[in-house]
Structures are given as structure tokens and as C-alpha cells.
Amino acid sequence: DPKIIQKPKYLVAVTGSEKILICEQYLGHNAMYWYRQSAKKPLEFMFSYSYQKLMDNQTASSRFQPQSSKKNHLDLQITALKPDDSATYFCASSHPGTPNSDYTFGSGTRLLVI
Amino acid sequence: AQSVTQPDARVTVSEGASLQLRCKYSYSGTPYLFWYVQYPRQGLQLLLKYYSGDPVVQGVNGFEAEFSKSNSSFHLRKASVHWSDSAVYFCVLSLITGNTGKLIFGLGTTLQVQP
Numbered sequence: 636d637p638k639i640i641q642k643p644k645y646l647v648a649v650t651g652s653e654k655i656l657i658c659e660q661y662l663g664h665n666a667m668y669w670y671r672q673s674a675k676k677p678l679e680f681m682f683s684y685s686y687q688k689l690m691d692n693q694t695a696s697s698r699f700q701p702q703s704s705k706k707n708h709l710d711l712q713i714t715a716l717k718p719d720d721s722a723t724y725f726c727a728s729s730h731p732g733t734p735n736s737d738y739t740f741g742s743g744t745r746l747l748v749i
Numbered sequence: 750a751q752s753v754t755q756p757d758a759r760v761t762v763s764e765g766a767s768l769q770l771r772c773k774y775s776y777s778g779t780p781y782l783f784w785y786v787q788y789p790r791q792g793l794q795l796l797l798k799y800y801s802g803d804p805v806v807q808g809v810n811g812f813e814a815e816f817s818k819s820n821s822s823f824h825l826r827k828a829s830v831h832w833s834d835s836a837v838y839f840c841v842l843s844l845i846t847g848n849t850g851k852l853i854f855g856l857g858t859t860l861q862v863q864p
Contacts, residue, residue, distance in 0.1 A: 639792075666849045677753075677856045678839070683849035690849040725792060731849050735781050735800035738843075738852060742792040 638662050639741035641726050646746045648716050655702075656711040656744045658726030664739070666690075666731035667709040669701060672743070673722040681724075684709055685731040716748045751776045753842050755855035763863050764832050770825040770858045772840030781843040782823045784814055787857070788836045796838075799823065810834070835862045 642657040660667060669681040683691040687703040698720075700712045713720060723743040729736040752775045762768055774780055781800045785793040797808025804816040814825045823840060838860055842853040 668849070668851075670852070678852075678854040680851045680853075683846070683851065685849045691846050691851060693851075727852075729850065733845070733850075735798065735843065736850065737795055737798070738783075738850075740785075740792040740794075742790075 637742070638739055639726055639728060641724075641741035641744050643744060644742065646744055648746065648748050650716060650718060650748055652716050653712065653714045654716065654746070656713070656724050656726075656746070658709050658711070658741060660707050660726070660728040660739070660741075662728055662739055664728035664730055665706065666729050666736075667703070667707075668727040668729075668738070669709065669711050670725045670727060670740075671722045672725060678725070682709075682711075713746075718748045721746055721748045751842055751844060751853050753840050753853050753855035755838075755840050755858050757858050758856065759859045759861065761861045761863060762830055765829050768825075768827045768830050768834075768860070770838050770840075770860065772823045772825065772855060774821055774823060774840070774842050776821075776842055776844075780816075780823075782814075782816065783841040783843060783852075784808065784812070784823075784825050785839045785841055786836045787839065793839065796825070830860075830862050832862045832864055835860055 639660045666685045681694045682701045702710045725743045726741040729738045754773045783798045784796040799806045837857045840855040
């Protein structure tokens with residue numbers, strides 16, 4: 636059974652629209668993250684949450700807004716979508732506060748903005 | 750600034766051959782390093798990790814990696830590759846930021862194992 640569920644797996648969106656990427660984890664972790672994998676770039680850290688509070692935000696654009704309605708959820712709302720937002724978005728989780736903690740990744744949401 | 754460099758974008762080896770994937774990191778503190786693998790259309794899976802002790806760490810499926818502080822390297826090795834090892838391999842530096850962490854990824858090395 637997948638420990639981190641990301642929905643949907645694939646998403647096609649029109650430029651200017653808004654989408655929400657869903658992430659739920661069943662590992663009992665209290666830290667959750669979003670990473671983005673774009674073509675020709677390394678996976679980039681976007682956000683980290685610990686105990687449902689935003690800890691770090693490396694995303695320049697306010698169009699990206701994480702939302703944590705429950706402690707095992709961290710959704711990502713993206714507004715005013717642009718073609719450059721096309722990427723695979725990975726959710727991850729870990730125990731907070733330890734650098735050697737294992738990170739578990741979801742299988743990703745592949746977003747295509749046309 | 751912290752960074753991870755994987756100098757080989759693509760490596761092709763024959764099945765049964767040995768493998769080394771190179772990784773260099775840049776970080777002034779104590780490095781915590783991982784290797785992750787990404788199979789096609791899947792998420793990332795942890796292969797192995799290093800944070801202290803023996804510089805040679807064992808991972809899953811016969812993979813191992815050797816940490817070298819003097820060379821700032823964390824190379825991944827396998828004695829005999831199988832076709833199912835074809836995937837993208839990421840070297841990753843783990844940092845602590847506040848009460849969470851952040852992973853710094855290399856660009857990845859695509860491994861193709863030929864029959």
C-alpha cells in the first residue's frame with residue numbers, strides 16, 4: 636500500500652486556471668514537503684511544514700500556496716497557472732528536526748499547463 | 750552555498766558489469782548524504798544513506814556508497830548490475846532548517862543497463 640498518496644497522477648490545465656494538488660501521508664510523520672521536478676533542473680525544494688505550520692518557503696511566487704487541513708495532509712494550490720509551471724510535483728514526509736531522517740516521497744503529480 | 754554535482758548525466762553499462770556513479774557535494778557543515786533512485790513514472794526510493802561512522806555504507810539491492818570527506822564525494826557502486834537497475838539515480842544532501850529539513854538534489858544520472 637502506498638504510504639504517501641498524491642492525487643491526481645496526471646493533470647492538464649489551461650493557462651490562467653487554478654489547480655489543487657493533493658497529498659496525504661500515512662507514516663505518522665509530522666514534517667511534510669513539496670518538491671518540484673522540472674525538465675533539465677534538479678528537484679527543487681518548495682515548502683516544508685512541521686506540525687501543520689509553515690517552516691520554510693523557497694518558492695518565489697505567491698501563486699503557490701500550501702494548505703494543511705489535517706496533520707497528515709499537505710495540499711498545494713497553484714493559481715494563475717503558467718506553462719512554466721509544467722513539472723512533476725512530489726510530496727514528501729519525514730520525522731522533523733533530524734538531518735538523517737528518512738524522507739519518503741509520493742509518486743508525484745505530473746502537471747502540464749497548456 | 751550548498752550544492753550537489755553529479756558529473757555524468759548518463760551512464761551505459763552492460764549487464765553484469767560493475768558500476769560507479771559519481772557525486773560531489775559542497776557543504777561546510779557535517780554532511781548527511783543519500784542516494785535515491787527513480788524508476789520510470791514512479792516516485793523516489795531511498796537506496797542508502799550516510800551520516801557518520803564507517804565511510805562505506807550498504808544499501809538495498811547490492812548497492813553501496815563510499816563517503817570521502819577529503820574529496821567531498823559520495824560515490825555509488827555496485828559490483829554487478831542487472832537490467833532492472835536501469836533508472837535515474839540522485840545524490841542528495843540533507844540539511845536541517847529549523848524544525849524541518851531540506852534536501853539538495855544533484856541533477857541525477859540516468860543509468861542504462863544493456864543486455
